[in-house]
Amino acid sequence: MSETKDNSLPPFATGAINLASARLGAKGIxxxxxxxxxxxxxxxxxxxxFDPDLYDDNGKYMDGWESRRKRVPGHDFAIVRLAMPGRIFGFDVDTSYFTGNYPPHCSIEAAFIEDGDPTDATVVWTEILDKSALGPSAHHFFDNPDKGKVWTHLRLHIYPDGGIARLRVYGSAHFDWSKVGADEEIDLAYIFHGAKSLAWSDAHYGHPDKMLGPGRGLNMGDGWETKRRRGPGHDWAVIRLGHPGTIGRIIVDTAFFKGNFPDTCELLGAYLPDLGDSPSEADIAASESWRPILPxxxxxxDYIHEYGAGAIADVGPVTHVRYAMHPDGGTMRLRLYGRKA
Known part of the structure; x- marks a missing residue:
């Protein structure tokens, strides 16, 4: 376990998504x-x-989950449905701003439920983080040694009571590609299908992973937006697809982006099954020469742009794409429909 007063991330978070993201659909049940x-x-x-002057009917307003002071035996716990089934690499149990009211210890159990939520005692819970010490107002990073199992729900125990500001669950989405037919069209760049942004030029107003999320977006903050570019060049993101595949249809959605949409966009692709989740500077530089899919x-x-046959090139199977915005701006959603290779 490591503890830090800032949010600098450990190696297990590299290339990972937050499976406990409310934006992606995680829910406290x-x-x-x-x-x-x-x-x-x-x-x-x-x-x-934290707002030192903000109170509500029950006392000090705290930005997190906080139970009352326990006056009976036992401890508090909570059950969370992950945004999607996934493999867990590690956790951040964040006690930011909980200084005299944090739990001294926590533990975490996980379960896999094919459909629905845990409803009875027959659910099998597996401890994946044993009872571990917590401190005041800090990020506590815990590695999960078994990164191969797929889980859908977590049970967070706090001993005996107190507050947790944020729970981040770093991992990767699990999607059963064996159930996808060879001729079935599917979004290869959907985050629930395992896609992930690996590198980008700028994410000042929004992470490029947001482009890969569900729906059309909630507002301008639910897409990828860069700061205003004042010099030469353009903004870009390198994305690992959920599965190698051939792209036959592209949607670039600029919903909510009205005075800050990109002037133009383009998409390049490459088949690099061994690239990994941490491309080097040389890998990123080489992505500028990947094969053009969308010129x-x-x-x-604020528009859905759709590109199909005649507009995009058939470059064969790809594992990664480089989406570029010229010169800068915001894209709400990027959909890359195709067939798995």
Whole structure:
């Protein structure tokens, strides 16, 4: 375990997504107690915040999950449904701003449930983090040694009570590609299908992974947006597809981006099954010469742009793409429909 006052990430978070992201659909489904602060706050995507003057009917407003002081034997726990089934690489149990009210210890169990939520005592819970010490107002990073199993739910125990600002569960989405037919069209760049942004030029207003998320987006903050470029060049993101495949249809959605959409976009691709999740500077430089799939295309504000046969090149199977915005701006969603290779 490592403890840090900032949010610098450990190696297990490299190339990972937060399976406990509320934005992606994670949900707190049960807590023994949430008197001071509800469970769902613990899953918020934004970093925890603190307002010294903010109170509610039950006392000090805290940005996280907080139970009352326990006056009977036992301890508090909460059950979280992950945003998607996934393999877990590690955790961040964040006690930011909980200084005199943090739990001294926590542990975590996991379960895999094919459909629905745990409802009875027959659910098998497996401890994947044993009872571990926590400190005040800090990020606590814990590695998960068994990164191969797939889980859908977590049970977070706190001993005996107190508050957790954020729970981050770093891992990868699990999707059963064996159930996808050879001729079935599927979004190869969907985050629930295992796609992931590996490198990018800028993410000032929004991470490029947001482009790969569900739906059309909630607002301008739910897409990838870069800061205003004041010099030469353009912004780009390198994305690992959920499965090698051939791309036959592309959607670039600029929903909500009206005065800040890119002027043009383009898509390049390559078949690099051994590239890994941490491309080097040389790998990133080489991506500028990947094969063009979608040549520079003009974009409009707040619009779904669809490109199919005749607009995109058939370059064969690809494992990675480089999506570029010229010169900068925001893209709400990127959909790369194709067939698995």
């Amino acid at each position: 049960y807590a023994t107690d949430e008197f001071f602060a509800p469970l769902d706050r613990m899953l918020a995507d934004a970093p925890a915040s 520079r295309a003009k974009l409009q504000m």
